[in-house]
Amino acid sequence: GSAKLTLDPAFEVGPVERRLFGSFVEHMGRCVYTGVFEPGHPEADGDGLRRDVIELTREMGVTAVRYPGGNFVSNYDWEDGVGPSADRPTRLDLAWRQIETNAFGLGEFMTWLREVDAEPVMAVNLGTRGVRAARDLLEYTNFPGGTRWSDLRIKHGTREPYGIKVWCLGNEMDGPWQIGGKTAEEYGRLALETAKAMRRVDPSIELVACGSSNPHMPTFGSWEATVLEHCYDQVDYISTHAYYDAVGGDRASFLASAVQMERQIHDVISTADHVAAKLGSRKRLKLSFDEWNVWSQSLFGGEQSLDWEQAPRIIEEDYDVAGAAVVGSLLITLLNNADRVGIACQAQLANVIAPIRTEPGGPAWRQTIFHPFALTAAHARGRVLRVQATAPNMPTEEFGEVPVLAAAATLDDERRLSVFAVNRGDEPLPLEIDLRGLPRGTDISHITVADADTAARNTEREPRRVEPRALDGAVIDGDRLKAVLPPISFNVLKAQ
Ligand code: AHR
Numbered sequence: 001g002s003a004k005l006t007l008d009p010a011f012e013v014g015p016v017e018r019r020l021f022g023s024f025v026e027h028m029g030r031c032v033y034t035g036v037f038e039p040g041h042p043e044a045d046g047d048g049l050r051r052d053v054i055e056l057t058r059e060m061g062v063t064a065v066r067y068p069g070g071n072f073v074s075n076y077d078w079e080d081g082v083g084p085s086a087d088r089p090t091r092l093d094l095a096w097r098q099i100e101t102n103a104f105g106l107g108e109f110m111t112w113l114r115e116v117d118a119e120p121v122m123a124v125n126l127g128t129r130g131v132r133a134a135r136d137l138l139e140y141t142n143f144p145g146g147t148r149w150s151d152l153r154i155k156h157g158t159r160e161p162y163g164i165k166v167w168c169l170g171n172e173m174d175g176p177w178q179i180g181g182k183t184a185e186e187y188g189r190l191a192l193e194t195a196k197a198m199r200r201v202d203p204s205i206e207l208v209a210c211g212s213s214n215p216h217m218p219t220f221g222s223w224e225a226t227v228l229e230h231c232y233d234q235v236d237y238i239s240t241h242a243y244y245d246a247v248g249g250d251r252a253s254f255l256a257s258a259v260q261m262e263r264q265i266h267d268v269i270s271t272a273d274h275v276a277a278k279l280g281s282r283k284r285l286k287l288s289f290d291e292w293n294v295w296s297q298s299l300f301g302g303e304q305s306l307d308w309e310q311a312p313r314i315i316e317e318d319y320d321v322a323g324a325a326v327v328g329s330l331l332i333t334l335l336n337n338a339d340r341v342g343i344a345c346q347a348q349l350a351n352v353i354a355p356i357r358t359e360p361g362g363p364a365w366r367q368t369i370f371h372p373f374a375l376t377a378a379h380a381r382g383r384v385l386r387v388q389a390t391a392p393n394m395p396t397e398e399f400g401e402v403p404v405l406a407a408a409a410t411l412d413d414e415r416r417l418s419v420f421a422v423n424r425g426d427e428p429l430p431l432e433i434d435l436r437g438l439p440r441g442t443d444i445s446h447i448t449v450a451d452a453d454t455a456a457r458n459t460e461r462e463p464r465r466v467e468p469r470a471l472d473g474a475v476i477d478g479d480r481l482k483a484v485l486p487p488i489s490f491n492v493l494k495a496q
Contacts, residue, residue, distance in 0.1 A: 001392030002430040003405040003485075005419070009437050013384040014339040016410055019166075020331075021063045021377040022121060022345035024291060025109070026070035028096050028352050029314030034360040035350030036112055037104045041361060048103075049112050052364040056356050057116040057349065060370060061377025066121040066168065066290050066345045067109050071095035073171050074127025075179040078137050081105020083156050094179050096314060097306040106141070110162055119165065121208075121290065121345060126170030126190055127180025135197040138167070142202045166206045166343065168239065168290065169194055169231075172213040174223050177303065184223045188230030195234035208237040208288045208343070215242065215264045221271055228275040233283070237342060240268045241291035243353075244330070246323055248298045253398035255322065255424040255488070258329035258406055260399070261292070265337045286342030292330060293346050294323045294369065295353045317353045319367045321454045321466055321488060328372035328406075328449070328490030329422040335376070335408040338384045346373060357460075365463035368456075371449045372490040375468060376420055379492050382412035394425055404429060405485075415439050419493040423485035433481040433493070441496045444481065446474040450489035 039048030
């Protein structure tokens with residue numbers, strides 16, 4: 001079979017929100033320690049930041065970074081991570097049963113962020129702490145000076161406020177695993193009161209309320225409704241998280257993971273809009289999809305399997321070509337919902353379920369999933385166009401019949417077209433794109449992430465086994481762009 005896309009510049013979803021290309025740095029495993037931060041590493045700068053990881057993060061095109069957790073934040077005292085490092089306490093991190101030295105904290109993170117040229121998405125602890133610690137932290141980061149916490153920042157060497165805009169009101173507060181987890185009623189009230197206090201300190205901030213930890217939670221849907229009935233007027237985003245398991249079920253369902261993401265986006269948005277209707281509010285929330293990725297979670301032994309180490313090797317997932325195709329289809333889904341998804345963070349950045357891998361004292365390299373992210377962040381510019389697609393179906397255990405093609409398209413201000421397309425099928429897929437009112441320049445390019453061996457991976461010994469390649473054969477024929485997508489592949493087609 002073959003697939004067909006119809007694109008028309010008159011039909012668009014909305015602007016490409018740059019915050020869709022976010023990532024996530026948690027104090028977990030080796031994401032921070034020996035990931036982004038490793039004093040004494042040959043590549044480390046004067047602040048202990050690994051320059052090789054900074055370069056790769058820039059190359060990926062990461063625009064926003066969520067920090068410091070994740071489950072970690074729910075037992076974290078932010079004050080431990082500021083000021084002279086010699087004075088910082090070593091603590092027990094209850095989320096991942098790790099020893100936390102606090103050698104890396106807010107100041108180091110903000111210095112790193114400047115180097116990678118991205119904005120922070122900062123989370124506050126609403127597990128073991130609450131309103132007070134959140135407003136104090138905001139005073140430390142955003143208040144100009146002349147008060148206890150802002151003067152402490154200045155004493156710590158940062159005269160200008162950090163001006164952090166986006167704040168997450170806790171993390172996965174519905175999870176029984178969360179330290180200080182809450183019922184929807186308890187959390188809804190706490191989110192409201194924390195938001196109120198934080199907005200008094202700085203009215204210009206944007207706030208994210210915690211939605212469900214995943215769509216399989218027993219309270220999915222009702223959690224969002226109850227929480228938002230309390231805090232709707234005070235927040236701008238509702239969060240949602242999802243991980244797609246490469247080993248849990250049948251392969252076809254894994255390749256079709258984006259179907260699940262699409263449903264989840266619609267379910268959470270509908271719930272938020274339902275609350276708006278109930279409250280008689282014209283305001284509309286956006287979604288912060290602030291944790292998403294492929295993660296073979298069924299292989300993880302749980303927090304109890306971990307044992308008080310410092311920077312342990314936790315969930316260092318190895319990604320293959322099929323995983324890259326799935327990540328590509330998830331990015332496509334985020335783009336196609338750009339009218340309602342305002343922030344998205346792939347979890348995580350380094351080592352822990354991550355596109356970037358490092359060895360302590362050794363090299364850093366790109367996993368397969370690095371490539372669809374980097375290509376999409378680089379080429380998705382301007383406005384997202386609505387795609388009308390027809391494609392052959394493939395059977396999946398979880399979702400029934402699913403089209404083999406996932407596609408999104410963007411058109412930039414110079415009328416350059418980028419089409420992002422995943423072939424989920426095991427056969428090459430001929431694709432025809434009806435360009436209608438779009439430019440039909442002759443400058444066509446086709447880049448693919450594919451391999452005859454769909455289980456191929458990048459490793460320390462073979463870090464460039466899987467890389468994007470240019471393909472010949474894409475042509476303009478009348479008002480159509482024609483190309484063939486390799487089996488299990490992520491593709492970018494450009495026309496100008
Ligand atoms: O990203 C790993 C963990 O997954 C995060 O700490 C948590 O928020 C989620 O359950």
